[in-house]
Amino acid sequence: MAALWGSARRFRWRVRAVPGGARGAAGRQCYDLLVIGGGSGGLACAKEAAQLGKKVAVVDYVEPSPRGTRWGLGGTCVNVGCIPKKLMHQAALLGGMIHDASHYGWKVAQPQHDWGKMAEAVQNHVKSLNWGHRVQLQDRKVKYFNFKASFVNPHMVCGVSKGGEETLLSADHIVIATGGRPRYPTHIEGALEYGITSDDIFWLKESPGKTLVVGASYVALECAGFLTGLGLDATVMIRSVPLRAFDQQMASLVTEHMAVHGTRILRGCTPLRVERLSDGRLQVTWVDLASDKKDTGTFDTVLWAVARGSLRAEPGHSSPIWAWALSPCGHQTCYLAPQHLASVLSPQRACPPAFVHPGCPGPRVPGGGPRQQCTSEKLRCSE
Numbered sequence: 203m204a205a206l207w208g209s210a211r212r213f214r215w216r217v218r219a220v221p222g223g224a225r226g227a228a229g230r231q232c233y234d235l236l237v238i239g240g241g242s243g244g245l246a247c248a249k250e251a252a253q254l255g256k257k258v259a260v261v262d263y264v265e266p267s268p269r270g271t272r273w274g275l276g277g278t279c280v281n282v283g284c285i286p287k288k289l290m291h292q293a294a295l296l297g298g299m300i301h302d303a304s305h306y307g308w309k310v311a312q313p314q315h316d317w318g319k320m321a322e323a324v325q326n327h328v329k330s331l332n333w334g335h336r337v338q339l340q341d342r343k344v345k346y347f348n349f350k351a352s353f354v355n356p357h358m359v360c361g362v363s364k365g366g367e368e369t370l371l372s373a374d375h376i377v378i379a380t381g382g383r384p385r386y387p388t389h390i391e392g393a394l395e396y397g398i399t400s401d402d403i404f405w406l407k408e409s410p411g412k413t414l415v416v417g418a419s420y421v422a423l424e425c426a427g428f429l430t431g432l433g434l435d436a437t438v439m440i441r442s443v444p445l446r447a448f449d450q451q452m453a454s455l456v457t458e459h460m461a462v463h464g465t466r467i468l469r470g471c472t473p474l475r476v477e478r479l480s481d482g483r484l485q486v487t488w489v490d491l492a493s494d495k496k497d498t499g500t501f502d503t504v505l506w507a508v509a510r511g512s513l514r515a516e517p518g519h520s521s522p523i524w525a526w527a528l529s530p531c532g533h534q535t536c537y538l539a540p541q542h543l544a545s546v547l548s549p550q551r552a553c554p555p556a557f558v559h560p561g562c563p564g565p566r567v568p569g570g571g572p573r574q575q576c577t578s579e580k581l582r583c584s585e
Contacts, residue, residue, distance in 0.1 A: 234258065236261065237377045237379055244379035276335050318408060393506060410429065426465050
């Protein structure tokens with residue numbers, strides 16, 4: 203569980219000096235706020251706190267995917283989500299416009315797409331955004347650390363660099379904003395060994411070729427959509443219904459539109475195993491859940507888009523962001539970061555309101571003062 207720990211007595215765990223921190227009474231260094239996670243939420247939280255005059259540090263680290271893909275500062279949206287996805291969709295739309303141009307009197311040759319050139323341009327743009335985020339942190343005097351962090355105690359984390367060197371950081375408040383990553387269906391033989399996810403598709407140097415996308419989420423349909431638009435053979439395998447949490451009339455319109463434009467839709471099917479053939483291609487065996495009939499197909503790439511999971515399985519990782527603290531009056535309070543950050547860090551408020559997240563487990567907060575939950579202005583917030 204993500205936690206923003208604090209107390210009326212403001213614990214000051216003193217550790218070895220780290221450049222860029224705020225100097226404490228003993229001449230050593232610590233921060234007012236330490237944010238673990240350099241995605242949209244973590245960066246917004248850190249910059250907002252810095253604007254309030256606090257000494258802030260951000261710790262960010264990307265664990266390579268099973269295929270070895272990694273990226274820079276900015277989180278999922280910048281690196282393996284919204285930004286590269288929209289750029290690849292734009293590439294697909296441009297191809298469609300060129301195809302339609304002849305109907306409007308334009309004499310154009312049949313378009314051919316170069317995946318490698320597009321991928322290079324997309325990845326260079328993403329890298330420029332990574333650098334831009336680092337510059338923004340520097341401009342706001344937010345210290346950036348690129349290593350993996352885990353808790354030592356409520357006010358101290360241990361960061362491990364790529365080379366294995368350990369660094370200790372302390373802070374009055376710590377926010378965990380590590381987000382989530384795609385999950386592999388490890389119960390399916392060959393899924394982890396031969397498949398990729400949305401963590402990898404945007405960083406491929408070469409075309410994925412004929413692709414099977416397993417899943418019915420918006421991630422699955424978006425990936426299959428731009429692959430088809432780029433002239434690739436794309437198939438979507440749906441176990442039950444597409445876009446389960448969405449309006450099903452609209453979901454049907456989406457899949458019908460995709461089918462009309464060339465995406466193959468396999469409904470009511472689930473994969474059983476993935477095997478690599480002698481020519482390097484992948485043979486997928488699946489079963490039709492209605493008839494219990496098995497079938498096979500050969501693909502160049504299998505993309506899993508079946509679920510995402512938070513990073514809470516590892517120490518110091520969790521999502522969504524819950525922020526816990528003890529107010530100056532000693533009451534335990536619960537906030538959502540970063541929108542209530544000003545209330546958490548403001549010394550003027552005797553007892554800030556308790557924004558209680560549904561299902562918030564309410565951990566025991568170490569430190570002085572009573573541990574009962576603050577009931578003043580108690581509100582319920584959605585994620």
